[in-house]
Amino acid sequence: MAQQNAASDSAVIKKIYDDALTSYESYDNLRYLTKNIGGRLSGSPQAAAAVEWSKQVMDKMDLDRVYLQEVMVPHWVRGDKEEARIYNSKQIGSEDVNIVALGGSVGTGDQGLSAEVVEVHNFEELEKLGKKNVKGKIVFFNRPFDNTQINTGTAYGGAVDQRGGGPVAAAKLGAVGVIVRSMTNDIQDVAHTGGTRYQEGVEKIPAAAISTRDAETLSKLLKNDAKLKLYMRMTCETLPDVLSYNVIGEIKGSEKPDEIIVVGGHLDSWDLAEGAHDDGTGCVQSIEVLRLFKDLGIKPKRTIRAVMFMNEENGLRGGTKYAEMAKENSEKHVAAIESDMGGFTPRGFGLEGSDVQLRKLQTWKPLLAPYGLHDIDYGHGGADIGPLKGQGNVALIGYEPDSQRYFDYHHTKIDVFENVNRREMQLGAAGMASLVYLISEYGL
Amino acid sequence: MAQQNAASDSAVIKKIYDDALTSYESYDNLRYLTKNIGGRLSGSPQAAAAVEWSKQVMDKMDLDRVYLQEVMVPHWVRGDKEEARIYNSKQIGSEDVNIVALGGSVGTGDQGLSAEVVEVHNFEELEKLGKKNVKGKIVFFNRPFDNTQINTGTAYGGAVDQRGGGPVAAAKLGAVGVIVRSMTNDIQDVAHTGGTRYQEGVEKIPAAAISTRDAETLSKLLKNDAKLKLYMRMTCETLPDVLSYNVIGEIKGSEKPDEIIVVGGHLDSWDLAEGAHDDGTGCVQSIEVLRLFKDLGIKPKRTIRAVMFMNEENGLRGGTKYAEMAKENSEKHVAAIESDMGGFTPRGFGLEGSDVQLRKLQTWKPLLAPYGLHDIDYGHGGADIGPLKGQGNVALIGYEPDSQRYFDYHHTKIDVFENVNRREMQLGAAGMASLVYLISEYGL
Known part of the structure; x- marks a missing residue:
C-alpha cells in the first residue's frame, strides 16, 4: 500500500475545490441537460438526446475512452x-x-x-x-x-x-x-x-x-x-421496450489501470420536470470529476470511470447491465460512488462495504471535514451501483448531500434547474473528486 | 459544576428535536412575520407591528416575564x-x-x-x-x-x-x-x-x-x-429618529436565576422583501427555544431569555442598548447565542470566548453531531450580541447554519418565506434549544 502524505493530499484537494468552485462547466452542463433536453424518461426521445449529449460532452474532454453500453429499457408513457x-x-x-x-x-x-x-x-x-x-x-x-x-x-x-x-x-x-x-x-x-x-x-x-x-x-x-x-x-400505458445506453467515459490509471473506480449518476429521470436534482446533478458531477482530473493534470494511479446509468427510475436496467458486463469482462472494481440524493450541500459518504474499507475511509476524515464532509460511515451505496455488490471487494459508496430539501422536489414538476444552488452542486462534485483521488492513490 | 449525564441529556435532546420537527408553530410564526407584517426596517410601521406581534406571541406562552426595552432608532426611508x-x-x-x-x-x-x-x-x-x-x-x-x-x-x-x-x-x-x-x-x-x-x-x-x-x-x-x-x-432620505423596542421573553432559572442565557435574532429587516432568512428565522427560532422548554416541561436551572433585537441592519441600536441595560442592572450573562445567518440546515456553533469555554462546548459534540452540528469551534458570535463582549465571562456564540445559499437572498427582494425550508429552520431551533439546555444545566 502506498505511503499516505496528508500535506500533499491536502494541497491536491484544495486545488480540486478551488477549480470546481470557480469553473462554471458543471453548472452549464446541468443547465443544458435540464433546460435544453429536459425530462428524460427511459425510452423517450429526450432520454436518447441525453445519451447523445453526454457522449458528446465527454468526447470533447480528451479522455482515454468514451463509449456506450447497449441496454433495452422499459418504455412507459404518461x-x-x-x-x-x-x-x-x-x-x-x-x-x-x-x-x-x-x-x-x-x-x-x-x-x-x-x-x-x-x-x-x-x-x-x-x-x-x-x-x-x-x-x-x-x-x-x-x-x-x-x-x-x-x-x-x-x-x-x-x-x-x-x-x-x-x-x-x-x-x-x-x-x-x-x-x-x-x-x-x-x-x-x-x-x-x-x-x-x-x-x-x-x-x-x-x-x-x-x-x-x-x-x-x-x-x-x-x-x-x-x-x-x-x-x-x-x-398512461406501457409500450414495447426500447434500445438505450449507459454512457461511459474513462481515464486510464497510470499504475493500476485494471483497478476501476466508478463515479456515476443516472441519466434518465421522470417526465414531470427536468430531473435536476434527480439526477441531473449526479450526472454532471460525475463528468466534472473527470474534468477536474484532466484540467488539473492529476494523473490517477487507478482507472476512473464516469458512468451515466440509464433507467434507474423504472427498471434499473442500466445498473444491472453495467454489472453484468463488468462480470463478463472480468473487470476489477475497487469502488463505485453514486450521487443520486440531489445536488445539495455536502454531508459525507455512506459505505456498503467492509470494516477494513470503512476504517480506511475514516482515516481521510481530516482531509474531508474542512469541506463539510463529516459523515463517513456505513450507509446506502446507490441503486445503480447496487448490482455490482459482491463482485470482488468492491466498495459501494453513496455520496450524501444534506437531505432536508430533497423530498420537496423529488419526482415532481418542481425538480428544476432553478432549485439547484450552483455552489452546493459544485461542492458535491469536488467532494466526490477528492474521494476518487484518494482511492485512486491508495486503494481501499 | 453539575455532573454531566450523557444518556439523560441525549434523551432530552431527542425530545427537543422530535417536538421541533413535528410542531408547526415556529413555521407559522415565520409565515405571519413575513407574510402578514413583511419587511420591517427600523422606524417603519411594520417594525412597530413586529414589536407588537412578537410581544403578543410571547405573552401567550405563560413565560415568567415578557417586556419591551426602549431604544431610539434611525429612520431611513427608500x-x-x-x-x-x-x-x-x-x-x-x-x-x-x-x-x-x-x-x-x-x-x-x-x-x-x-x-x-x-x-x-x-x-x-x-x-x-x-x-x-x-x-x-x-x-x-x-x-x-x-x-x-x-x-x-x-x-x-x-x-x-x-x-x-x-x-x-x-x-x-x-x-x-x-x-x-x-x-x-x-x-x-x-x-x-x-x-x-x-x-x-x-x-x-x-x-x-x-x-x-x-x-x-x-x-x-x-x-x-x-x-x-x-x-x-x-x-431615499433620513428622517428623525423614532422610538422603538427590543422585545424580550424570559423563563426564570430554577437554581441559578441570576445567570442568564440569551438566545436571539433581530426583528428589523431591510425593506425590499419580507426579511425571512434575515432575520425572521432567527426571531422565530429564539421564540421556539422558549416554547420547547415550556411545552416539554423542561425547567432550566439558569434563566433563558429570548431577545428580538431592534435595528441590527442600520444602527445596531438595539444590541447596544441591551448591553448597556445589562451593565446598568449588573446582570450576569453566561452565554448569548445569536441566529443571524439564515434558516438553513445546521452546521454548528462559532464561539467568541475562552479556551475553557470552547473545550466545554466541544465535550458536547457527541450529543450534537447526530443532528448535523459538527462544527464547534471559534467563530463569529453575532452583531446584536457583540456589545455584550467583555461583560463578565459571557460566551458569545453564533449559530452556524450551512452558508451556501445565504447570499443568494441576503438583503434582496427574494428574501421571502417561500425560500425557507421548514425542516431546516426547525432543525436550527432544535439545535439552539439543545445548546441552551446544556448550558442551562452545566454552565460554561
Whole structure:
C-alpha cells in the first residue's frame, strides 16, 4: 500500500475545490441537460438526446475512452390526461385533486374510473379490512413521512413500500384502483410520481400519487362522508421496450489501470420536470470529476470511470447491465460512488462495504471535514451501483448531500434547474473528486 | 459544576428535536412575520407591528416575564424611486440596470445624477487614481466574492468593506456618487442593499448597489467606452429618529436565576422583501427555544431569555442598548447565542470566548453531531450580541447554519418565506434549544 502524505493530499484537494468552485462547466452542463433536453424518461426521445449529449460532452474532454453500453429499457408513457375529482355521496359537490400516475401504472381507460375510497396506513390495516371492505373500491394509502427522522431518506424508506407494493396488495383484495400519499415531508400541492410494481397473476389496477395537501383533504372528507367517490382518469400505458445506453467515459490509471473506480449518476429521470436534482446533478458531477482530473493534470494511479446509468427510475436496467458486463469482462472494481440524493450541500459518504474499507475511509476524515464532509460511515451505496455488490471487494459508496430539501422536489414538476444552488452542486462534485483521488492513490 | 449525564441529556435532546420537527408553530410564526407584517426596517410601521406581534406571541406562552426595552432608532426611508441607466458616450443608446440604494444613503435629488464612471476593486486602486481621475465621477466598486472560500460568510467579509467604506473613500477624492457590486456569490439580476457609512466632515454622496449581472455588464462596457455615463436617481432620505423596542421573553432559572442565557435574532429587516432568512428565522427560532422548554416541561436551572433585537441592519441600536441595560442592572450573562445567518440546515456553533469555554462546548459534540452540528469551534458570535463582549465571562456564540445559499437572498427582494425550508429552520431551533439546555444545566 502506498505511503499516505496528508500535506500533499491536502494541497491536491484544495486545488480540486478551488477549480470546481470557480469553473462554471458543471453548472452549464446541468443547465443544458435540464433546460435544453429536459425530462428524460427511459425510452423517450429526450432520454436518447441525453445519451447523445453526454457522449458528446465527454468526447470533447480528451479522455482515454468514451463509449456506450447497449441496454433495452422499459418504455412507459404518461399519456395526455391525468385527473381526479372527489364527489360527495350526495352528489351535490365535487373537488379537483392533484394526482400523477405512478410509473408503470396501467391507465384507467378513456372513461376513467369512479369508486368509493377506503383509507389505510399500512398493509396490516389493509389485510384486516379484507375483501369484503376492499372489493370494488379505491384503496388510499395515507401513511405520512415520520418527521422526527433527521435524515429524510430514512423517512422515505419508512413510507415508500406503499407506493411500490400498494397496487398488488390492494388488487389481491379486489380493489379497482390505488391512490398513494405523495412521498414528501412537506405539505404541498404538487404530487410526486415514482415507480410501482405489478405481480404476475395479480390484476393490474391503476395507481396514482396524490399531493400531500389533497391527501389531508381526502382523509378529512372521508371521516364525514365514508361513501364519497373518487373519480380518476389516466391515459398512461406501457409500450414495447426500447434500445438505450449507459454512457461511459474513462481515464486510464497510470499504475493500476485494471483497478476501476466508478463515479456515476443516472441519466434518465421522470417526465414531470427536468430531473435536476434527480439526477441531473449526479450526472454532471460525475463528468466534472473527470474534468477536474484532466484540467488539473492529476494523473490517477487507478482507472476512473464516469458512468451515466440509464433507467434507474423504472427498471434499473442500466445498473444491472453495467454489472453484468463488468462480470463478463472480468473487470476489477475497487469502488463505485453514486450521487443520486440531489445536488445539495455536502454531508459525507455512506459505505456498503467492509470494516477494513470503512476504517480506511475514516482515516481521510481530516482531509474531508474542512469541506463539510463529516459523515463517513456505513450507509446506502446507490441503486445503480447496487448490482455490482459482491463482485470482488468492491466498495459501494453513496455520496450524501444534506437531505432536508430533497423530498420537496423529488419526482415532481418542481425538480428544476432553478432549485439547484450552483455552489452546493459544485461542492458535491469536488467532494466526490477528492474521494476518487484518494482511492485512486491508495486503494481501499 | 453539575455532573454531566450523557444518556439523560441525549434523551432530552431527542425530545427537543422530535417536538421541533413535528410542531408547526415556529413555521407559522415565520409565515405571519413575513407574510402578514413583511419587511420591517427600523422606524417603519411594520417594525412597530413586529414589536407588537412578537410581544403578543410571547405573552401567550405563560413565560415568567415578557417586556419591551426602549431604544431610539434611525429612520431611513427608500422613497418611491430608484433607477439607473447607462448611456454610451456617443449618446446613441442606453441600458437600464438594477440598483438599490444602500441603507443610510442620501438621495440624488429629483433630477437624478449623471456622471462618468471609474471602476476600482479596492481602496488602494482608488487612492492611486487620486483626485484628478475621480473628481466629478461615480466610483464603481467591483470586487467580487472570492468563490474559493468554502464559507460564504468569509467571502462576504472579504468584500463588504466596499459597501461600508466606499462612499467616504470616494467622496474624499471628489466623487459625486458610488455604485457597489452586490454582495453575493451568484450572478443575479437582483441587487443587494445593506448599510453604508458616512463620516463627519466628508460630503455625503449617494450610494447604491448594482446587481452582479449588471456589474459585469457595466465593467465590460467600460472597457470599450471609458467615457460612458451612468444616470442614477434615488429619492431615499433620513428622517428623525423614532422610538422603538427590543422585545424580550424570559423563563426564570430554577437554581441559578441570576445567570442568564440569551438566545436571539433581530426583528428589523431591510425593506425590499419580507426579511425571512434575515432575520425572521432567527426571531422565530429564539421564540421556539422558549416554547420547547415550556411545552416539554423542561425547567432550566439558569434563566433563558429570548431577545428580538431592534435595528441590527442600520444602527445596531438595539444590541447596544441591551448591553448597556445589562451593565446598568449588573446582570450576569453566561452565554448569548445569536441566529443571524439564515434558516438553513445546521452546521454548528462559532464561539467568541475562552479556551475553557470552547473545550466545554466541544465535550458536547457527541450529543450534537447526530443532528448535523459538527462544527464547534471559534467563530463569529453575532452583531446584536457583540456589545455584550467583555461583560463578565459571557460566551458569545453564533449559530452556524450551512452558508451556501445565504447570499443568494441576503438583503434582496427574494428574501421571502417561500425560500425557507421548514425542516431546516426547525432543525436550527432544535439545535439552539439543545445548546441552551446544556448550558442551562452545566454552565460554561
